Amino acid sequence: xxxxxxxxxxxxxxxxxxxxxxxxxxxxxxxxxxxxxxxxxxxxxxxxxxxxxxxxxxxxxxxxxxxxxxxxxxxxxxxxxxxxxxxxxxxxxxxxxxxxxxxxxxxxxxxxxxxxxxxxxxxxxxxxxxxxxxxxxxxxxxxxxxxxxxxxxxxxxxxxxxxxxxxxxxxxxxxxxxxxxxxxxxxxxxxxxxxxxxxxxxxxxx
Amino acid sequence: xxxxxxxxxxxxxxxxxxxxxxxxxxxxxxxxxxxxxxxxxxxxxxxxxxxxxxxxxxxxxxxxxxxxxxxxxxxxxxxxxxxxxxxxxxxxxxxxxxxxxxxxxxxxxxxxxxxxxxxxxxxxx
Amino acid sequence: xxxxxxxxxxxxxxxxxxxxxxxxxxxxxxxxxxxxxxxxxxxxxxxxxxxxxxxxxxxxxxxxxxxxxxxxxxxxxxxxxxxxxxxxxxxxxxxxxxxxxxxxxxxxxxxxxxxxxxxxxxxxxxxxxxxxxxxxx
Numbered sequence: 531x532x533x534x535x536x537x538x539x540x541x542x543x544x545x546x547x548x549x550x551x552x553x554x555x556x557x558x559x560x561x562x563x564x565x566x567x568x569x570x571x572x573x574x575x576x577x578x579x580x581x582x583x584x585x586x587x588x589x590x591x592x593x594x595x596x597x598x599x600x601x602x603x604x605x606x607x608x609x610x611x612x613x614x615x616x617x618x619x620x621x622x623x624x625x626x627x628x629x630x631x632x633x634x635x636x637x638x639x640x641x642x643x644x645x646x647x648x649x650x651x652x653x654x655x656x657x658x659x660x661x662x663x664x665x666x667x668x669x670x671x672x673x674x675x676x677x678x679x680x681x682x683x684x685x686x687x688x689x690x691x692x693x694x695x696x697x698x699x700x701x702x703x704x705x706x707x708x709x710x711x712x713x714x715x716x717x718x719x720x721x722x723x724x725x726x727x728x729x730x731x732x733x734x735x736x
Numbered sequence: 737x738x739x740x741x742x743x744x745x746x747x748x749x750x751x752x753x754x755x756x757x758x759x760x761x762x763x764x765x766x767x768x769x770x771x772x773x774x775x776x777x778x779x780x781x782x783x784x785x786x787x788x789x790x791x792x793x794x795x796x797x798x799x800x801x802x803x804x805x806x807x808x809x810x811x812x813x814x815x816x817x818x819x820x821x822x823x824x825x826x827x828x829x830x831x832x833x834x835x836x837x838x839x840x841x842x843x844x845x846x847x848x849x850x851x852x853x854x855x856x857x858x859x860x861x
Numbered sequence: 862x863x864x865x866x867x868x869x870x871x872x873x874x875x876x877x878x879x880x881x882x883x884x885x886x887x888x889x890x891x892x893x894x895x896x897x898x899x900x901x902x903x904x905x906x907x908x909x910x911x912x913x914x915x916x917x918x919x920x921x922x923x924x925x926x927x928x929x930x931x932x933x934x935x936x937x938x939x940x941x942x943x944x945x946x947x948x949x950x951x952x953x954x955x956x957x958x959x960x961x962x963x964x965x966x967x968x969x970x971x972x973x974x975x976x977x978x979x980x981x982x983x984x985x986x987x988x989x990x991x992x993x994x995x996x997x998x
Contacts, residue, residue, distance in 0.1 A: 534768045600781055615992070616976050620784025626776035649996040652983045653975070656994070718775050720786040726776070729976045 538695030555693050562605070562631065563686040565594040569604040569624070573611025576638035579672040580610040588675035593682055601628040606685070607662075608678075612640035612647060613655045619725035625662040626726065633689070635681055636664045639671045646671065661727065801857050812845050872914075872927035880930055881940040887917055887926065888945050894919045895926065898946035901953060903937075903960040905986045911937050913962060934985075937962040959984040 538554075541547040568590075572580050584590045584597060598604045601624050613621060625634070636658050639645030644656030658664060665688060668681035692698055720726070780787035819826075819838055826834035852858060875883050887895045895917035904912045911934035918925045930939065941964040942949040953964045954973040961982035964970055972979060981988055 534770060602781060623776055623779075623786070624784045626774050627779065627781060629777060630770055630772045644994075649994050652988065652990045652993050654992075656992075720776075720779060722786055722788045724786045728978070730978060730980075 535695055538693070551694065556690075558694060559690045559692055562692075563689040566606045566633070566682070566685070567596050567598050567604045568606040568608050569601055569628070570597045570599055571607055571609055571621075571624070573609070573613060573617065574640070576610035576640070576672040579675060579678060580608060580637065583675040583678045588679055590679075590682070593679075593686070595682065601625075604628055605631060606633045606635065608635045608637050609641045609658045609662075609664075610637040610672075612645065613658050614653050615655050615729035616653070618655050618661055618729060619727050621658070622661050622726045623720075633666075633685060634658075634662055634664045635666045635668060635678075635685060637668045637670075637678060637681070638673060639669065642667045642669060798860070805852060805857065808845070808848065812842075815841070871925075872929050874929045874931065877930050877932060877939065880928065881942075883928065884915075884917075884942055884945060892922075893924075894921055896920055896946075898942065898949055898952070899925075901942075901949065901956055903956055903962060903984070905934065905960065905984065907934065907986050910934060911960065911962070913937070913939060913956070915942070932962070938965065939963075940965050941967040943967055958982070961985065 538551050542551055572578075582588065584595075590596070595606070601607070605628070607625060607628065609621065625632070636642055640647060640654065641658040641664075644651070644654055647654040648656055655661070666681050666685045668678055670677050673681070780789075780791045782788070816838070823834065873883070887893055897918045897920050899916040899918050901913070901915040904914070906912060911932045913930040913932060915928045916925060917928065932939070937960070939962055941953055943953060943964075943966075950968065951973060953962075953967055954970060956962050957964060957967075957970055958972040958974055959982055971977070975983065981990060983990070
């Protein structure tokens with residue numbers, strides 16, 4: 531952690547420091563919110579609605595959002611579609627490969643709590659927030675482009691409430707701990723064929 | 737001579753700007769960056785799979801051939817464009833010579849294209 | 862051998878012992894000429910039976926037939942058709958993965974859809990897994 535995490539608290543103690551930090555926060559948050567580049571992460575039917583929202587009628591580019599194919603250049607991951615247990619390690623690795631600051635929108639019922647696959651499905655991970663922390667949940671099956679657009683605007687509002695030096699509180703976070711799996715030792719390297727989490731070991735709440 | 741002075745000022749200013757940025761990058765960024773290390777951020781990107789090998793691999797020499805051909809004909813285009821812009825003036829001064837000159841130039845380069853074609857440099861196999 | 866008439870194809874209920882010979886005959890015979898294996902699947906009927914179904918189709922002549930085998934669901938095993946029809950390879954891997962039917966002489970019998978280290982065969986009726994949330998009755 532650089533001094534940027536501890537400095538704002540010191541600056542705010544001085545008279546006028548709060549005003550300065552408000553200005554700095556405003557600029558940084560506007561910069562972050564107005565150019566969220568999202569990762570093309572369509573898994574299933576919600577991906578079609580994601581593409582439709584990015585197309586000309588409901589345009590993502592007017593919010594400054596451009597899709598990127600690689601996680602290294604993105605700040606936002608819109609998880610669009612059903613997440614199966616077999617795909618979960620890949621999602622986790624891709625999320626970890628995104629540089630900070632990063633945000634996640636869980637799009638559609640399947641990523642929120644399993645959606646139509648909640649009952650009687652052995653292979654669907656019921657909710658993407660079991661493996662990555664989610665900021666905005668957009669409900670729908672699939673959500674209409676207007677709903678997804680509203681979700682992205684809500685994400686922009688969420689970003690504007692952030693303050694430098696104060697870690698963001700994530701109420702959508704359910705299980706994530708510094709270890710990949712609670713009770714397992716943390717994974718620090720990845721051999722070919724390895725995975726950060728194994729489908730059989732993903733902790734599953736009912 | 738004074739005009740060269742202006743150029744010199746810009747040159748020195750550019751150099752100073754570059755040095756300023758280098759100092760910023762070397763010393764100031766580690767103070768103000770957000771440091772969140774994670775080992776996955778240094779891994780090769782392989783669409784979410786565990787990477788099989790490093791990303792710096794050998795690739796086919798055919799790409800070099802295509803790059804070379806591209807550069808040659810790109811430079812040819814760069815010569816064609818100013819000639820085309822000033823052609824009307826050239827026509828008044830030189831007449832047919834303006835056209836013949838450029839045709840000779842194109843013919844020489846066209847000969848090079850035929851050579852590359854016959855040698856198989858245009859095949860992608 | 863029993864013949865069942867279904868709406869879109871005749872279905873032959875074949876004993877397990879002659880399944881392989883019947884399949885070879887159906888492929889080799891010039892008039893019947895079943896050169897396309899459409900799909901292979903199973904239906905689980907607890908407590909005793911596991912029914913295996915394979916549908917064959919003749920691309921030249923246009924007729925279809927089904928082969929149905931009733932097996933004991935505790936030890937389901939069958940000969941493979943992978944050397945007669947090429948797509949039987951993956952069809953039988955899928956059946957093995959989801960139902961647990963072991964195919965003799967199969968070139969590469971391993972799981973197809975579930976992860977490699979998965980335990981259990983999901984499409985059986987008595988399959989239990991912590992990830993499965995039963996619908997409330």
